[in-house]
Amino acid sequence: MRVMAQMAMVMNLDKCIGCHTCSVTCKQTWTNRAGMEYAWFNNVETRPGQGYPRTYEDQEKWKGGWTRHPNGRLSLKAGGRLKNLATIFANPVMPSIQDYYEPWTYDYRMLTNAPLQEHTPVARPKSLISGKDMRITWSANWDDNLAGGPELATQDPVLRKMSEKVKLEFEQSFMFYLPRICEHCLNPACAAACPSGAIYKRSEDGIVLVDQDKCRGWRKCVTACPYKKIYFNHKTGKAEKCTFCYPRIEVGMPTVCSETCVGRLRYLGLVFYDADKVLEAASVEDEHDLLDAQRDLVLDPNDPEVVRAAESEGISRDWIEAAQRSPIWQLIHRFRVALPLHPEYRTMPMVWYVPPLSPVVDSVAQTGFDGEDGDNLFAAIESLRIPVEYLAELFTAGDPAPVTEALRRLAAMRSYMRDVNLGRENPDASVAEAVGMSVEDVHDMHRLLALAKYEDRYVIPAAHTEQAHRLEAIATGCSLDGEGGPGMGGPGSSGGKVGLGMPRLRPGSKR
Ligand code: SF4
Ligand code: SF4
Structure with missing residues (x-):
């Protein structure tokens, strides 16, 4: 390993x-x-x-x-x-x-310099390539x-x-x-x-x-x-x-x-993987096996054997601890709700997605049934082929089973936590068991997906503590702004400058 x-x-x-x-x-x-x-x-x-x-x-x-x-x-x-x-x-x-x-811009001078006239002046789009008027299509x-x-x-x-059948059902858009x-x-x-x-x-x-x-x-x-x-x-x-x-x-x-995401939906963290297994995982024959092969590459950072192997590769203690606190491993492995985009491309992508349950909830609610009820949601996930098949083409090389599993877990969390939030005396634990989760798992997944604070969403160890001061100095400017860096392109078409200062945040500071 x-x-x-x-x-x-x-x-x-x-x-x-x-x-x-x-x-x-x-x-x-x-x-x-x-x-x-x-x-x-x-x-x-x-x-x-x-x-x-x-x-x-x-x-x-x-x-x-x-x-x-x-x-x-x-x-x-x-x-x-x-x-x-x-x-x-x-x-x-x-x-x-x-x-x-x-790319285009607008002739904004028309808006301020046009002579008094009956009609409101219009800023026409101008091509940033030819400088001529253009039609935006x-x-x-x-x-x-x-x-x-x-x-x-x-x-x-x-x-x-x-x-074809699913395409024909597309009115249930x-x-x-x-x-x-x-x-x-x-x-x-x-x-x-x-x-x-x-x-x-x-x-x-x-x-x-x-x-x-x-x-x-x-x-x-x-x-x-x-x-x-x-x-x-x-x-x-x-x-x-x-x-x-x-x-x-x-x-x-x-x-x-991630920092500016309005929905606070992005999670960042370290994962450990077995570099010796990447090619083997990317080469599995059946495309439907690629998801599991990719999941298996991501190692359990709490496994003592993995920790020992990480230490022998020179990975520092603070990085190992950061991997153990990583929200990424939890979402991929513990809760099994994060899926990679187009695993069939065999590049082993490392940006993962929790598929959306909302289209299913909306569909149930539109029929007049309770869109937060576990049984209704489970039934809809099984019967609504459009969202599931479409999501499977995006995240699991067309295999609906892992998408269904992830959506059922999200549905169980939604249903169980509604009982909790409404103060019901005996929240229905069977809804969690039905998807192979414990009540504790459901609470922890809810905490991570719905309530997580800044430091829970972003678990990022600084590069090397002994170099942190020097790296911090780089980050307050733009390290790509030097001679030969991509910043050498000069001001953009909109007059923007390269290398604007980074926000004055420090590690551990909060929004
Ligand atoms: S990820 Fe979505 S919610 Fe977040 S900033 Fe981008 S568009 Fe907005
Ligand atoms: S550019 Fe990014 S997404 Fe594309 S192959 Fe390279 S690493 Fe993967």
């Missing part, structure tokens, strides 16, 4: 209200620069919908992620090493600017709240995979929001595809980064990433991606998207 540490995130989708605050604050911090206008390290998609860039989940088209061959070996879907090199000067399998969107959140609309639903690659960042995968296709060796996974915390000095702009990573979370900076000619806000993480602060 070779124990390594990974910073991971879980997002509880029931709580996302689609406000896009996370996207905006991330953009202000990291990509408010020329060349990166269309880049959203964090974006929030409406589901069902096409996502961003549009239809990125259609890997037959975009060739992202890994393919498993009959002999059990994995190769990049876009082609192995030889094909990769042969196509180095022409890599057509890449989203065009139309698949992202043509697509953008990073064009699907916003339009889930299931007849024009858009049919173009959703996830919906296309679902059975539902929607939810899916916030996305780079998955900081354990088996990152982006790094494997880079001919320059510019993409690396930090050994201390698993964050995947692009070395800006080494990047030669081949853009193979853009093709290889099945989540399309690498962006090409047209000004610097280099690839850029989500950095998991590593300058903040190093000093024990949460990522900007």
